[in-house]
Amino acid sequence: MQKKAPAVELRHITKRFGFKGIVANDDISLDIRRGEILALLGENGSGKTTLMNVLAGIYFPDEGQILIDGREVVISSPKDAFALGIGMIHQHFKLVDVLTAAENIVLGIKGKLDLAGATEKINAICAQYGFEVDPKQKIYDMSVSQKQTVEIVKVLYRGADILILDEPTAVLTPQESDKLFNVLRNMRDDGKAIVIITHKMHEVESLSDRVAVLRGGHYIGDMATAETNAQEMTNMMVGRAVTLNIDRPEPVNPRPRLEVRDLTVRSEEGILKLDGVSFTANSGEILGIAGISGSGQKELLEAIAGLQPMERGQIEYIRDDGARDNLIGKDPRQIHDMGVTMSFVPEDRLGMGLVGNMDLSDNMMLRTFRRGKSVFTDRKTPRRVAENVVEELDVVTPNLSTPVRRLSGGNVQKVLVGREITQAPSVLLTAYAVRGLDINSSYTIYDLINRQKAAGVAVIYVGEDLDVLVELADRILVLCGGRVSGIVDGRKTDKRELGLMMTRIGGGSNE
Amino acid sequence: MFDFVSFIPRAVMQGIPLLLGSTGETLTEKSGNLNLGIPGTMYVGAISGVIGGFLYESSLPSPEAMNPFLAILIPTLSCLLGAFLMGLLYCFLTVTLRANQNVTGLALTTFGVGFGNFFGGSLIKLAGSDMPYLALSATSNCFRRHLSLGDTTGWFGKVFLSYGWLAYAAVIIALVAGYVLRRTRVGLHLRAVGENPATADSAGINVGRYKYVATCVGSMVAGLGGLYYVMDYASGIWSNNAFGDRGWLSIALVIFTIWRPNVGVIASVLFGGLYILHMYIPSGMNLAIKEIYKMLPYVVTIIVLIITSMRNKRESQPPASLGTPYFREER
Numbered sequence: 070m071q072k073k074a075p076a077v078e079l080r081h082i083t084k085r086f087g088f089k090g091i092v093a094n095d096d097i098s099l100d101i102r103r104g105e106i107l108a109l110l111g112e113n114g115s116g117k118t119t120l121m122n123v124l125a126g127i128y129f130p131d132e133g134q135i136l137i138d139g140r141e142v143v144i145s146s147p148k149d150a151f152a153l154g155i156g157m158i159h160q161h162f163k164l165v166d167v168l169t170a171a172e173n174i175v176l177g178i179k180g181k182l183d184l185a186g187a188t189e190k191i192n193a194i195c196a197q198y199g200f201e202v203d204p205k206q207k208i209y210d211m212s213v214s215q216k217q218t219v220e221i222v223k224v225l226y227r228g229a230d231i232l233i234l235d236e237p238t239a240v241l242t243p244q245e246s247d248k249l250f251n252v253l254r255n256m257r258d259d260g261k262a263i264v265i266i267t268h269k270m271h272e273v274e275s276l277s278d279r280v281a282v283l284r285g286g287h288y289i290g291d292m293a294t295a296e297t298n299a300q301e302m303t304n305m306m307v308g309r310a311v312t313l314n315i316d317r318p319e320p321v322n323p324r325p326r327l328e329v330r331d332l333t334v335r336s337e338e339g340i341l342k343l344d345g346v347s348f349t350a351n352s353g354e355i356l357g358i359a360g361i362s363g364s365g366q367k368e369l370l371e372a373i374a375g376l377q378p379m380e381r382g383q384i385e386y387i388r389d390d391g392a393r394d395n396l397i398g399k400d401p402r403q404i405h406d407m408g409v410t411m412s413f414v415p416e417d418r419l420g421m422g423l424v425g426n427m428d429l430s431d432n433m434m435l436r437t438f439r440r441g442k443s444v445f446t447d448r449k450t451p452r453r454v455a456e457n458v459v460e461e462l463d464v465v466t467p468n469l470s471t472p473v474r475r476l477s478g479g480n481v482q483k484v485l486v487g488r489e490i491t492q493a494p495s496v497l498l499t500a501y502a503v504r505g506l507d508i509n510s511s512y513t514i515y516d517l518i519n520r521q522k523a524a525g526v527a528v529i530y531v532g533e534d535l536d537v538l539v540e541l542a543d544r545i546l547v548l549c550g551g552r553v554s555g556i557v558d559g560r561k562t563d564k565r566e567l568g569l570m571m572t573r574i575g576g577g578s579n580e
Numbered sequence: 581m582f583d584f585v586s587f588i589p590r591a592v593m594q595g596i597p598l599l600l601g602s603t604g605e606t607l608t609e610k611s612g613n614l615n616l617g618i619p620g621t622m623y624v625g626a627i628s629g630v631i632g633g634f635l636y637e638s639s640l641p642s643p644e645a646m647n648p649f650l651a652i653l654i655p656t657l658s659c660l661l662g663a664f665l666m667g668l669l670y671c672f673l674t675v676t677l678r679a680n681q682n683v684t685g686l687a688l689t690t691f692g693v694g695f696g697n698f699f700g701g702s703l704i705k706l707a708g709s710d711m712p713y714l715a716l717s718a719t720s721n722c723f724r725r726h727l728s729l730g731d732t733t734g735w736f737g738k739v740f741l742s743y744g745w746l747a748y749a750a751v752i753i754a755l756v757a758g759y760v761l762r763r764t765r766v767g768l769h770l771r772a773v774g775e776n777p778a779t780a781d782s783a784g785i786n787v788g789r790y791k792y793v794a795t796c797v798g799s800m801v802a803g804l805g806g807l808y809y810v811m812d813y814a815s816g817i818w819s820n821n822a823f824g825d826r827g828w829l830s831i832a833l834v835i836f837t838i839w840r841p842n843v844g845v846i847a848s849v850l851f852g853g854l855y856i857l858h859m860y861i862p863s864g865m866n867l868a869i870k871e872i873y874k875m876l877p878y879v880v881t882i883i884v885l886i887i888t889s890m891r892n893k894r895e896s897q898p899p900a901s902l903g904t905p906y907f908r909e910e911r
Binding site: 125127147148151157159163165166167168172173175176177178180182209 | 763764765768769771772775776778779780781782783784785894895897900908
């Protein structure tokens, strides 16, 4: 492969946050070339997003130079970035919900407001690259993948030829991701420079031409994708050799712990979310839950945790001595008072799991503030718990009094999982525990879950990555439209079988 | 029979200060600034106008020497200046220093009312009046001048043509503000800033500038509401605290109109009508009934709030980032 001319040269970029806080980027030099897809890799908090934000004019670097087509430039605002043809698609979409697609796309452009003309131009761009966008549709009516399409059209509309995508596939289904990759390949062949930030190794391998790795704010190196492999890239990211195998120890002395029978849940709008779900979760075993997103996973976990009113059904907790307690109609506090320690890692981390504006130790206290005898809360224990979690899970944080919302997504998840596990639960419910986490953090989480399993906890693991489910779970329950499509042995099944069961009850092809 | 021909003009005159106040507040809120200092700003606008008018009137040898053009221009400009400074102060505190908007707004309202009463009292002393008020009748006559056609065209003239220039200006400002918000690029950008400043920022819009300009312009418009009240409605008579709770009613009107200044044109008349309805309802000697009627504008606002939140339509909701300061590098 011949060497292409660099479109962007970053030279010795350094970016610090706060007065004496973190150095997010430390002396980073990186080239971005036209006609090439560059995958930017790194663990959570390694500075990938910060570096790209510097290029997009969101952050201003403290030191260093940026050269575009060999000419030194100063990018002090997103406007400057547009003028230089740099467009960034952020992990959290930068769209105004109450405006239409067309209005969002023309936002910030000077001149008379001409929505009719803009619509035409949008349609032309869509036709060229194979997008589907209705310019008149409001953003709040759109699915995530439609929103993302609007974001991409937005940067193309501004004539961007250097595109940065920050974890574009985190919220997409596999089919939507494939569609996006085809579009990106089209754009690469069109001579555009593309940078993609992702954690998914198979995406890096199938899509990118070159890989650059950051670790702890430092630039580690780059290489052609064809000449490397997932193992080598992971080692570079983590800085030491890691094994990419998930352990699956045999369950020790499994006994029924939680029995769910004929669970039926309707949403507030009266839509049937769960329909006659029955299963048993055993202690010392990981029960995986697979299904297309929105098939009732959220409702199932929330019903068990006592957060979701149900239409009918039984949820029974079985104690070690065989005594059964019914959990129906009890709220989380009542369940806790019954002596059932249930830990719940919800999908919505900063909404249901943690309070973004509170610091680490206060968030730990959310679980324990009712303990203690006097009117004063015990602040020492939560602080110790927080110290332990930070140490054991390698949470990257300036200190324990940092508000949780300032941490990066993966670190937030570690804090939440860490807190729930320190409760020494007998039932652990996790929803998408590794969503948005880099590969090393993901393996840390798998390891933690396995340790819980070894300690005799009944783990219910809702996951989206079928590769992981097949390697981690002892049994896998597949949901399809709110009904149990089947429960299979994790050691005997494969991705294909699960995929079929997810789309059709029972997975048979002759129905 | 209910006397609409005399009721409607009075309702309109009650409504105009509310219309100006709510148009100003809507512009401000569209930029994401919840300016609860609007009552104070209107108060400052009124007293600044009065100061300007007083200085001009007392510089003349006799009321006949008054130039009607200057008699309007001087109070209007001093009113705009006073209100602008209030808006600027609010912006400096909330946008540049990122102070809490609610606290800042309430403080400015307290400050504005105190400022008005202090200078109002001083002027009354300066004028050497025995009464606790200051009368700028000559200036007020200039403000209240209307087309002579209004007196000769019967009920039509009374209902539509009997107002001073500021009333028509208020309607035009509201309609223009509505058009700008819905149809122009500036309006689109302003809405984006109020909804999602981070998005607007990454689209290359200068968020700080939009917030400053919208808030200062909004404050000036609201200030004119105070000026209209004292110069036109109250016939140029300033007495401390007479402005009452009209500023808060303006903020209620913003919610009532679900952030649409053009709806405010009609809604302000409705509010004005509800505000004075108690004078038109025969209640005999039972004054308590009147107090109940005075509640009506607030009751209606609460009902509208309930209905709009029940309908749950995204367009009827307040700007999403209302009340939160924006800082680009915040994570």
